[in-house]
Amino acid sequence: MVKKIAKAVGVDMGEEDPAEQKSLSTLEEKYSQQMRQIFPVKIDLPWLTLRTQIEEQIELRPDFQRRDRWNDSKRSRFIESVVMNVPVPPVFLGEEEYGKYVVLDGRQRLTAAYKFLTDELTLEGLQIWKELNGLTFSEIKKKGFAATIERRFLSAILLTHESSPEVKYEVFDRLNTGGIIAEQMEVRNAIFPGPFNQLLHSLSEDEGFRRLWGIPSSKDSAALEKNVLYRQMDDLELVLRFFALRPGTLSGMRFKDRLSDVMNIKNSDYKKNDKLAALDSELFKRAIANCITVFGDDAFKPNKNPNKKSNRSAPYADAVMQAFADHDNVVFTPVVIAKLKKIFTELVTTNRAFMDAVGKGTNGESAIKNRIRLAKEAVNSVLPAPIVKQKKVLLRRKKAAE
Template sequence: MISMLLPGEKLNFSALENLDKRLSSTDEESNEKYEKGDVRIVTEQARYPLVSVVSMVTSSDYELNPEFQRRHRWDKTKQSRLIESFIMNVPIPPIFLYEVKYAKYEVMDGLQRLTAIHDFYSDNLVLEGLVEWPELNGKKYSQLPTQIKSGVDRRYLSSIILLQETAKTYDEAQRLKQLVFERINSGGVTLEPQEARNAIYNGNLNQLCIKLARNEYLCRTWDIPLPTPEEINTGEVSDELLKNEFFRKMSDVELVLRFFAFRQRPENPKGTLKEFLDTYLKYGNNFSIELLSQMEIIFNDTISLVYEILGKKAFRLWRQRKKQSNQSWDWYNRPGMTAYDPIMYVFSQNLGRREEIISKKEQINSNITKFYEDNYISFGGHSTTNISSINDRNKVFAQFLDNILE
């Protein structure tokens, strides 16, 4: 089925055509590539006195990503343990900066360390959970013994700076930033693809995806805590939300991005799914504000219609599951992309039939289990994200809905 896209929504994915060209080459070509300095990172190192970090965090010369900070906020104990490490002179990993302009930097990795040091020197951190220096628990920087304050003030934070000359063009800079960012460990945990996109391809579309990820119906169907009044008013998220791995990894934001991108995935089959989402977000950030406003309406209308028809379990599959010695059919205990992608896609293509769909709510629900049984290979087997599988799921679910609406 062909997507019904808004004027200006269709993107040109010709950039994907060259992806496969990087996958193979002769030894001679590889040697030439190395000698030319292709895909070679240019770096320098720097050391910052801890007391200077306060001015770094507040300076316009350093760009911090507030959304990444919001989702990966260290608690007071973890912040305190970092300060205790400085007191003990334990080696701390360097932070990574990217020089976007001369003497202008993005913080690629190390945001939480910078924030903890800033809060400490701003007297906003009351130390807690210290193990080697428990007598300092309950104290702020200004309340520390003189010798300990002087000792911490002598410490440095190291950095590795990726210089602007690393890349010759803007597109190459974006690609190399992504390559480095994805290979940096943050707190010992490799960053998820959407976390990397959020840092590298931040823009109007990315911000819209972040906003829509807190949609009430999306949260209900994916078991994500709903926005609290405090979050709505101040942006401060609850501890319950921070404990939700789906939120912390920005998987909720990727759900929204997938919805928009999959509206034109069938017509743009080249490249892996990850590459497709990267490229879509990169170019989609250039969409006009007017177009983004229309896309926002489509997402909200689609997820609300899906929820009205299928409820909280909208994206859970009816699957054949092995129970002890026999096979039986049952609802899967959590939502999945295999159901989310085609259901959202097909419902978005039928928003003009909203009232008709609502009138058939009971029939849709009473027949959907048989639909999954009849299409078990497409939905319940070893489903993949290759384009033929995506098109097949879209096609059979569209036919299911059409048959009921006839």
């Protein structure tokens, strides 16, 4: 789903390479690797106590909810369905710690319920129960009609604390294929909360990043809400890709598993060392600034033919970002920029290995290794040693002098 939507707005997010999926040698090995424990519990949330449960137990995380938010008309229609006792899909909760839950799917329904029960929602646009239009929950209560709602239950499925984050992701990935609309990054966003996830949100608002991906500024909220990359949280995945592919390899994982693994690891690392976030932020912003310096708004567009649709490409962006990230911006002189433009034009038009790496099975291990390696070699053939390598050399010299 996410790939189809992204391509509809001219962004190639990459694709898995079936040939890269490694087969396990024995059934026992496969069992030990994949048969991880899942602990689901079916529960009913009574509307009578739902407000208290949300305030004390269920973390809605309004700042990190899906971006295709419901308006008051949609919220009102949901409340009308509850009054009519129309069956609604269950919400899915993950137990982060005992007795404390995070919403994995169904945040809009729970948010609508909470806004209604706290009188933040005035019902509107109801077609069946028109008598309730213009009323809040307290006003309905005064009319003696609240019991109609309070006697209802909201179904929920809880993945208990014993279930690992990786298992929770896999469960919701499969639910997604079964028809429940939850994009992969939306699921990661819910399952892997923490300081690294907060950094992804912050970096996705970087003006240079949004400029290169054609995402409107936060100042134009109406245009931003209409942008598919923003609404489906693909912008967060594009930032995450940069950090996940820093080593130039998937470390033996599937692409989507590597993305989840990095979120989990970096959340943990940031909690141990709060300086890491600033270093990662500097690295990402330097890569973006260098891309703009060299290529301008076309930095992530491998096809520069004016007579052909020039889509932005996430696989191509992987290569360019990683190749430029470790270089200081001052080294990009006009002469250097001209040489780099020529080299990258040759990469995307005559270098078959690079062209395949950004166009076929792009989220497979070999494609990722090839495109990042070739891009780095191209940049390093023009520029002096990257910042990271220079620092390592200076450190070795310092130690030798001592």
